[in-house]
Amino acid sequence: MPITRRATLTLAGSxxxxxxxxxxxxxGDFPNRxxxxxxxxxxxxxxDILGRLLAQRMGEALGQPVVPExxxxxxxxxxxxxxxxxxxxxxxxxxVFNTVVVNQFVYRTLPFDLRRDLMxxxxxxxxxxxxxxxxxxxxxxxxxxxxxxxxQPGLLNHGTPGLGTITHVSAELMDAMxxxxxxxxxxxxxxxxxxxxxxxxxELVSAPLSAVDELIKAGRLRALGSLAGQASPxxxxxxxxxxxxxxxGYAVDxxxxxxxxxxxxxxxxxxxxxxxxxxxxxxxxxxxxxxRGIEASFAEGATLAHIIEEDSRRWEPVIRKADIRVE
Numbered sequence: 001m002p003i004t005r006r007a008t009l010t011l012a013g014s015x016x017x018x019x020x021x022x023x024x025x026x027x028g029d030f031p032n033r034x035x036x037x038x039x040x041x042x043x044x045x046x047x048d049i050l051g052r053l054l055a056q057r058m059g060e061a062l063g064q065p066v067v068p069e070x071x072x073x074x075x076x077x078x079x080x081x082x083x084x085x086x087x088x089x090x091x092x093x094x095x096v097f098n099t100v101v102v103n104q105f106v107y108r109t110l111p112f113d114l115r116r117d118l119m120x121x122x123x124x125x126x127x128x129x130x131x132x133x134x135x136x137x138x139x140x141x142x143x144x145x146x147x148x149x150x151x152q153p154g155l156l157n158h159g160t161p162g163l164g165t166i167t168h169v170s171a172e173l174m175d176a177m178x179x180x181x182x183x184x185x186x187x188x189x190x191x192x193x194x195x196x197x198x199x200x201x202x203e204l205v206s207a208p209l210s211a212v213d214e215l216i217k218a219g220r221l222r223a224l225g226s227l228a229g230q231a232s233p234x235x236x237x238x239x240x241x242x243x244x245x246x247x248x249g250y251a252v253d254x255x256x257x258x259x260x261x262x263x264x265x266x267x268x269x270x271x272x273x274x275x276x277x278x279x280x281x282x283x284x285x286x287x288x289x290x291x292r293g294i295e296a297s298f299a300e301g302a303t304l305a306h307i308i309e310e311d312s313r314r315w316e317p318v319i320r321k322a323d324i325r326v327e
Contacts, residue, residue, distance in 0.1 A: 030090055030268050034065040038094040040079025042072045045190070046127050046208050049292050050256045051095035054124065057279035057288070058258075062271070066093075075103055075164065075326065077110060080259075084112035088119075088263035090272060097127065097256050099166050101311040105319040106164035107326050115308065118259045121269060122276035123299035123307060125256035125289060128209040128232040129167065131158075131174075131241065132221040134197035137204060142224040142244035145204070149180025157202035158182040159193035164324050167206035169315060170227050170252040172322040177247045197221060208254070209235055210293030227252040234295055255297065257304055273301050 037058075039051035052068045059066035071079035076099055086092035104114055112118070131142065137156075139145045148156055160168035163186045175181050185202050187193040190211045197205035198220050205212075206227065215221045225244035226235055229251030242250040258276050260269065279285050281298040289296045299307070 028267075030271060031062050031064040033091070034067055035059070035062070035091045035093065037066050037068045038079045038083050038092065039068055039070045040072060040076035040094060040096065041070070043070055046210060046294070047076070047095055047097055047256075049210070050097075050125055050127075050289075050294055053288060053292065054095055054258065054276070054279055057285060058272075058275040061275035061278040075107070075162070076100060077103055077107065077112075080118070081111045083259065083261060084117035086261045088261040088265075090260065090264055090268040092261065093121065093272070094118075094259050095256065096259055097166065097254060098311055100259075101308055102164060102166055102169055102315050102319065104312065105316050106169075106324050115312075117262050119262045119264050119269060120301040120304035120308065121258040121260050122273045122301055123255050123257045123297060123304040124276050124280045126228065126232070126295040126297040127254040127256060128234045128293065128295055129170075129206065129227045129252070129254045130209060130212070130235065130238060131171070131204060131206045131224050131227065132197065132212055132216065133204055133224050134200055134202065134221055136200035136202070137222070142241065143246050145224065146174075146178045146180055146245045146247070149175070149178060149182055153181035154183045156182050156204060157185050159196045159202040159205040160184055160186050161190040161193050161207070162186050162188065164319075164326050166252070166254055167227075169318055169322070169324065171206055172324070173252065173318050174241065174245065174247065174250065176318055176321060177250055178245065194221075208293065213293060227254065229253060232295055234290060234293065255307065256294070269301065 037051055037055040039048050041047040055066040055068040071082055080094055083092055083094040158171050190207050193205050194207050194211055196202045212221055216223050223238045225241035226232055226238050227241055277298050280296040286296040
C-alpha cells in the first residue's frame with residue numbers, strides 16, 4: 001500500500017516580491033553564478049516547454065543564467081529526487097506539474113518525501129487539459145458519455161498517457177463521482193494515447209490542449225469538457241467537465257510549479273519567488289505561455305503549500321479506491 005505522509009510541509013513565505021537583501025544576510029549576494037532548472041520529463045512535453053521558458057525568463061529576472069536540464073524517468077521521480085537531495089542554496093530548482101502530488105500515492109515507495117524534502121517556491125501555470133472524443137464515440141456530449149458508463153460499465157475506452165498519470169486519475173475521479181465506469185487503456189505517453197483516439201482504437205482521451213488543439217480544429221477530435229474548475233480562456237466555448245457531465249464539484253487543475261530543496265534560506269526563497277512572478281505574471285510572460293498552450297497562473301509559495309495539501313487529500317482516496325499501483 002502507498003504510505004500516507006503527514007510530515008509538515010515547509011511553508012513558503014507570502015511576500016509579493018523580494019525586498020532588498022542586505023549584504024551579510026543569508027543570500028545577500030544571491031545569485032552570483034548560474035542556476036540549474038531540472039525538468040523531470042523528456043524533451044518536448046508540457047513540463048519541458050514550461051521548464052525551459054521558466055529557465056529563460058527567471059534567468060533574465062535574476063541576472064544569472066538558469067540552465068535547463070532534463071532528468072526523466074519513473075514518472076518524474078528521478079529528476080525530482082535529484083533536487084530533493086541537492087544543496088539547499090537556491091542554485092538547483094525543479095519544474096513540476098501536479099503529477100508530483102499523485103506520485104505520492106501511486107508509487108509503492110519514493111526516494112523522497114514531497115512535503116519534507118522539497119520547498120514550494122511558486123505556482124506558475126495551468127496546463128489547460130480536456131477530455132475529447134474520437135470518431136468512434138457515438139455519444140453527442142459528455143453527459144451522454146456518463147449515462148453510457150452508468151448503463152453499460154466498461155463499454156467505453158479511455159486512452160491515458162500511462163498508469164497513474166494525472167489524466168488517468170482525473171478520469172478515475174469522474175468515474176467515482178458519476179457512478180459509472182470507463183475502461184482505461186494506458187499508452188506510453190500522451191502522443192500514442194491521442195493517436196489511439198484519432199484512429200478509433202479508443203473512444204475517449206484526456207490530454208493537454210497543446211497535444212490536441214490542432215486535431216480539434218481539424219475536426220478529428222471533439223472537445224467534450226475542460227478538466228479544470230473554471231473554463232480556460234485558451235479553450236473558448238469548451239465547458240468544464242462539471243458543467244458538461246452534470247458533476248458539480250469536479251475540478252482537476254493541472255498546475256505547474258517551481259520547487260527547491262527543503263532548508264532553503266527564506267531570503268533566497270523570496271528572491272526566487274519574485275523571479276518566478278516576474279517570469280509569468282506580466283503581459284509578456286502570459287503571452288509567452290499562451291503561445292505554448294499554457295495559462296499563466298501565479299501563486300506564492302505559501303499558497304502552493306496549501307494547494308499541495310488539498311490535492312493530497314483529494315487524490316489519496318481516489319487512487320486507493322481505484323487501486324492504482326506502480327512498483
